[in-house]
Amino acid sequence: MSSSPSAPTPKLASGKSWRSRLPVEVGLLFAIAVVVLFTGIVDDSYRLKTAYNAKEILLQTSLLGIFALGAAIVIISGGIDLSSGSVIAFSGMICSAIMLSLSPLDESGNPDTNNLGAGIIALAILGTIFVGLIIGTFHTWLITVIGLPPFVATLASLVGLRSLGRVLIQDITGNIGTVGPSTKIYIFDPLFNDLGRVWWIPLLVFIVLSILLWLLMSKTLVGRHLYAMGGNEEAARLSGIHTDRQKWLAYCLGSVTASIAGILYCSYVGEANPESAGMGYELNAIAAAVIGGCSLTGGIGTITGTMLGALFLRVVIDSVAKTVKGSPDEFEGMIVGLLVVLAVAFNELRTGALRQKKFFPGKLGIVSLFILSGLIGIMGGVLSTSHPLWWGLGSGFAALLLLGLKALLERSASR
Amino acid sequence: MSRIRNTVSLMLASSGLALVCLFAGCGEGENGGEVTPATRRIILLTNGNSPYWDAFATGAKQAEEKLDVGKGGLQVVIDRGNFSPQTQIDKLRQYQGATDIVGVAICVSDPKNQALVNQLVSLSESGVKLITVDSDIDRENEKARTARFGYLGTDNFEAGQELGKAAKALRPDGAKFATFVGVKSASNAQERIGGFQDGAGENFVQLESMGDQGQADTAKKNVRDSLDRHDDLNTLVGIWSYNTPAIVDIVSDLGIREKTTVVGFDADPPSIAAMEKGNLDAMLVQDPYQMGFEGVRLLTALINDNQADIKEIFPNYGKPDGDIHETGLKVVVPSEESPIKADLFSEGTTFLTLEQFKEWLAEYNLTGS
Numbered sequence: 001m002s003s004s005p006s007a008p009t010p011k012l013a014s015g016k017s018w019r020s021r022l023p024v025e026v027g028l029l030f031a032i033a034v035v036v037l038f039t040g041i042v043d044d045s046y047r048l049k050t051a052y053n054a055k056e057i058l059l060q061t062s063l064l065g066i067f068a069l070g071a072a073i074v075i076i077s078g079g080i081d082l083s084s085g086s087v088i089a090f091s092g093m094i095c096s097a098i099m100l101s102l103s104p105l106d107e108s109g110n111p112d113t114n115n116l117g118a119g120i121i122a123l124a125i126l127g128t129i130f131v132g133l134i135i136g137t138f139h140t141w142l143i144t145v146i147g148l149p150p151f152v153a154t155l156a157s158l159v160g161l162r163s164l165g166r167v168l169i170q171d172i173t174g175n176i177g178t179v180g181p182s183t184k185i186y187i188f189d190p191l192f193n194d195l196g197r198v199w200w201i202p203l204l205v206f207i208v209l210s211i212l213l214w215l216l217m218s219k220t221l222v223g224r225h226l227y228a229m230g231g232n233e234e235a236a237r238l239s240g241i242h243t244d245r246q247k248w249l250a251y252c253l254g255s256v257t258a259s260i261a262g263i264l265y266c267s268y269v270g271e272a273n274p275e276s277a278g279m280g281y282e283l284n285a286i287a288a289a290v291i292g293g294c295s296l297t298g299g300i301g302t303i304t305g306t307m308l309g310a311l312f313l314r315v316v317i318d319s320v321a322k323t324v325k326g327s328p329d330e331f332e333g334m335i336v337g338l339l340v341v342l343a344v345a346f347n348e349l350r351t352g353a354l355r356q357k358k359f360f361p362g363k364l365g366i367v368s369l370f371i372l373s374g375l376i377g378i379m380g381g382v383l384s385t386s387h388p389l390w391w392g393l394g395s396g397f398a399a400l401l402l403l404g405l406k407a408l409l410e411r412s413a414s415r
Numbered sequence: 416m417s418r419i420r421n422t423v424s425l426m427l428a429s430s431g432l433a434l435v436c437l438f439a440g441c442g443e444g445e446n447g448g449e450v451t452p453a454t455r456r457i458i459l460l461t462n463g464n465s466p467y468w469d470a471f472a473t474g475a476k477q478a479e480e481k482l483d484v485g486k487g488g489l490q491v492v493i494d495r496g497n498f499s500p501q502t503q504i505d506k507l508r509q510y511q512g513a514t515d516i517v518g519v520a521i522c523v524s525d526p527k528n529q530a531l532v533n534q535l536v537s538l539s540e541s542g543v544k545l546i547t548v549d550s551d552i553d554r555e556n557e558k559a560r561t562a563r564f565g566y567l568g569t570d571n572f573e574a575g576q577e578l579g580k581a582a583k584a585l586r587p588d589g590a591k592f593a594t595f596v597g598v599k600s601a602s603n604a605q606e607r608i609g610g611f612q613d614g615a616g617e618n619f620v621q622l623e624s625m626g627d628q629g630q631a632d633t634a635k636k637n638v639r640d641s642l643d644r645h646d647d648l649n650t651l652v653g654i655w656s657y658n659t660p661a662i663v664d665i666v667s668d669l670g671i672r673e674k675t676t677v678v679g680f681d682a683d684p685p686s687i688a689a690m691e692k693g694n695l696d697a698m699l700v701q702d703p704y705q706m707g708f709e710g711v712r713l714l715t716a717l718i719n720d721n722q723a724d725i726k727e728i729f730p731n732y733g734k735p736d737g738d739i740h741e742t743g744l745k746v747v748v749p750s751e752e753s754p755i756k757a758d759l760f761s762e763g764t765t766f767l768t769l770e771q772f773k774e775w776l777a778e779y780n781l782t783g784s
Contacts, residue, residue, distance in 0.1 A: 045514045053512045060505075183600035188529060197530065269501045270530025275598060275628060276499040321509045325456060325492065 024293035028308040032315050039319040055199040062202035065310035070257030071285035072306040077250035078230035078298030079150040083157035084258040084285045088278030090161040091128045091262025096185035096272035097172045098124035110177035116189040132259025136252030144244045165274025185272040196268030214303040231299030288313050291343045360407035373400035454490050457518040457714050463498035466683045467656040470784045474707030498598050498629050500525045507534040511541050518544040518714035526553040526602050536562040544717040548706045550603050565738040567709050569701045571603045575610020578699040582615050584755045585676050589618025593641045596654035599626035607654050634661035653679025660685035663694045684783045690749050690769050700745040700784050747772045
């Protein structure tokens with residue numbers, strides 16, 4: 001596990017193996033390389049359409065990574081932000097609403113968003129980022145003044161902001177032009193539509209944000225204070241750190257990055273629809289941060305790890321789409337979920353003597369052995385196109401033998 | 416030491432991204448290469464996931480079998496969206512990045528969405544054969560219209576009109592109605608609701624329209640809440656397939672069947688069971704089975720350049736609206752005693768009693784449509 005400059009984790013104390021000293025980024029790079037290699041062997045798309053696929057992965061990684069960075073900082077500071085998905089939906093709506101209200105009217109008296117001009121777009125982006133700042137500030141107030149747990153404060157936004165967006169969008173569209181209320185806003189301006197669709201623009205935003213946040217977290221006192229607060233808030237407060245200010249910064253970064261992602265997603269999708277935009281994305285952001293080495297208990301994690309966590313997630317999702325030829329959507333969640341568990345478990349275990357770890361102790365271990373074998377059997381069955389029953393039984397039985405052997409070895413070693 | 420570790424970390428993260436960037440830079444121009452993978456895929460992308468698409472999948476799979484599509488090295492894959500244009504855009508981009516996908520049939524979730532339309536055009540330009548099923552592109556958009564070869568399905572506005580006529584026959588003096596749907600902004604939802612109002616006439620007053628974002632439990636809650644809010648609400652209209660069973664459940668729970676008219680789109684198995692029990696007055700049934708079957712036939716014909724099949728599906732191709740193939744509508748009523756009669760509907764609409772409809776389902780080995 002990599003650590004902050006000021007808060008080295010006790011797990012990195014001297015005397016540990018070389019494996020535990022390697023930064024999490026090395027493991028992730030290796031994992032990404034393995035997934036890309038595997039995909040390249042199973043499917044020829046990476047070889048024959050290299051540029052297209054690389055650009056696509058970079059675009060999708062950037063869109064996810066931008067708000068995962070904010071989520072990571074909140075997690076490092078010891079909090080959690082569940083509102084990213086709703087902030088994305090709300091921000092897209094705000095950005096489109098500002099553009100719609102400032103757009104010129106056509107002959108029928110309705111807004112014409114075909115040619116807005118850079119000024120209106122810039123104003124809409126600034127206004128949306130400002131709204132992100134307000135949301136972050138409101139979260140901080142709920143947490144520090146009212147005393148709500150971060151989980152509850154941001155959960156309220158997760159539920160409430162989307163609903164507020166749905167109500168507002170109808171009020172706004174109903175009062176502009178002559179058409180009446182609408183549940184969506186379409187923006188047709190080509191400049192705005194390029195923001196989220198031309199692959200290098202979100203990538204540029206992602207890289208610039210990453211560098212800025214990396215500098216903040218690694219090179220400044222504020223960054224050290226955030227790590228310290230995440231490690232032990234009370235100790236940080238007693239040592240003179242203004243924890244409330246640090247929280248404000250963390251939650252504002254969380255919601256501002258989500259707002260930026262909201263603008264880009266709105267451009268990418270070509271519409272603002274608070275009903276469905278960014279649904280469930282908060283969990284993607286948390287997953288990217290956790291895969292990247294952030295500990296949900298706070299104080300541990302890096303910006304670079306989060307960048308690679310996002311890249312790993314997108315590479316895996318792309319790999320599933322490329323390699324599972326029939327109904328990839330049905331398998332995506334299962335495979336991504338499995339790899340996320342493996343990646344995070346590896347992160348957790350590699351610092352704690354992986355080889356000495358007992359995976360199947362006691363009765364729980366025996367039950368888990370059968371559960372795992374059953375799961376592997378089911379996956380073997382559903383992934384096979386011919387003779388699913390035999391493949392399922394065969395893989396399940398093979399897993400039971402191997403895992404059973406491991407359990408036996410563990411037991412014999414402990415005697 | 417920690418400074419060195421941080422610098423190393425940044426360099427590693429950058430190299431990860433740079434590695435992919437390098438791929439992006441070095442692979443230009445390779446897309447023109449001839450690719451002939453052993454198996455080529457035909458993808459049928461739905462707008463969402465609901466039992467309605469099960470009949471579509473059955474039709475597609477039966478076409479794959481009966482037409483021996485696999486003999487030509489083709490494989491049919493059903494891919495389901497989640498009612499969001501973004502998911503469809505993501506999937507279309509994925510298809511374009513694959514080398515083995517040669518045909519795509521899509522139920523367009525939002526024809527007005529320019530990003531989705533651009534992606535369809537881009538996919539078509541990359542050489543993938545493209546058709547639309549169930550929900551078409553905006554036909555006024557010439558670029559989108561030419562990107563897809565043709566459309567197989569029903570006219571949602573006309574379908575709404577037919578259901579509206581059925582409701583009018585049940586309540587000739589007019590009614591206060593509410594509509595229930597997954598996503599209110601979806602074009603098929605708006606067209607059906609608009610068509611229903613048009614077919615039912617001005618004596619039908621819409622009190623509200625409720626959306627549930629595809630959540631079956633919210634669908635039920637919406638019906639209960641609407642009935643709570645409006646004492647005079649007497650006609651409930653299910654716009655998406657699962658909305659009708661949700662309406663039936665709440666009406667039965669509240670014991671208000673006698674004074675409530677219930678009509679809806681599609682024939683989910685629970686809707687068929689509800690009509691058998693006398694809890695549903697009319698179903699407007701599309702033919703997703705046919706869309707799936709003909710979709711596979713058309714794409715196979717386009718890929719293999721089978722002009723005879725193409726001509727059979729689109730005999731008037733090249734003439735105005737010759738790129739539209741109607742798969743037909745069915746109005747299903749509980750029995751001959753229903754006040755809804757066959758002569759109310761357009762010529763192309765098939766009028767069936769529930770028994771006749773069940774025979775039709777059995778003929779194609781379907782549980783719903």
